[in-house]
Amino acid sequence: MSIERTLSIIKPDATRRNLTGAVCSYLEKAGLRIIAQKRTLLTRAQAEDFYDVHSERPFYNDLCIFMSSAPIVVQTLEGDNAIAKNREIMGATNPKNADIGTIRHDFAESIEANSVHGSDSLENAKREINFFFSEIEIVG
Ligand code: ADP
Ligand code: MG
Secondary structure (H helix, E strand, O other): OOEEEEEEEOOHHHHOOOOOHHHHHHHHOOOEEEEEEEEEEOOOHHHHHHHHHOOOOOOOOHHHHHHOOOOOOEEEEEEOOOOOHHHHHOOOOOHHOOOOOOOHHHOOOOOOOOEEEOOOHHHHHHHHHHHHOOOOHOOO
C-alpha cells in the first residue's frame, strides 16, 4: 500500500463534449479520490510551461494550441498507487491502442485530443500538482 497523489487534467476535447462528469466517474469507480478540482482556461504560455518537457517533440506546438483552445478541469487525485492506477484507467496515449473500458478508448478523439492527462512519475506528479494548486486548495 502506498498512498500517492497525482495530477489529472480533463482536456479541452472532453470539456467541449460535456464529459467532465463521465470522466470523473471512471476515476471514482476505480477508487481514486478527487481531493482538489477546478476548471480553468490556460493561456498559450501556461500550456507551453506545463508541457515544457515535450518542447523538443514535433507535436509540442499543436499540443499547446490544443490545450489552450477551451477550458480544462484540473484535479489532484489521491489513492493507493494513484499515479500508476490513473495511467491504467486513462489507457494508452493513442486511443487506437487503448484497452476497452479505459477513458481514452471510450472517449478520446485522436492521439492529440485524448481527453485526459495523468502524471507519469512521483517527481512529475509533485511538480504538476504544484503548478496548478496551492496547499490550501487540496483537501485529502
Ligand atoms: P501521455 O499523455 O500518455 O503521457 P505523452 O506525455 O507522450 O503522453 O504526450 C503528451 C500529450 O501530447 C499526449 O497526451 C497527447 O495529447 C499529445 N501527443 C503525444 N504524442 C503525440 C503525437 N504523436 N501526435 C500528436 N499529439 C501527441
Ligand atoms: Mg505524459
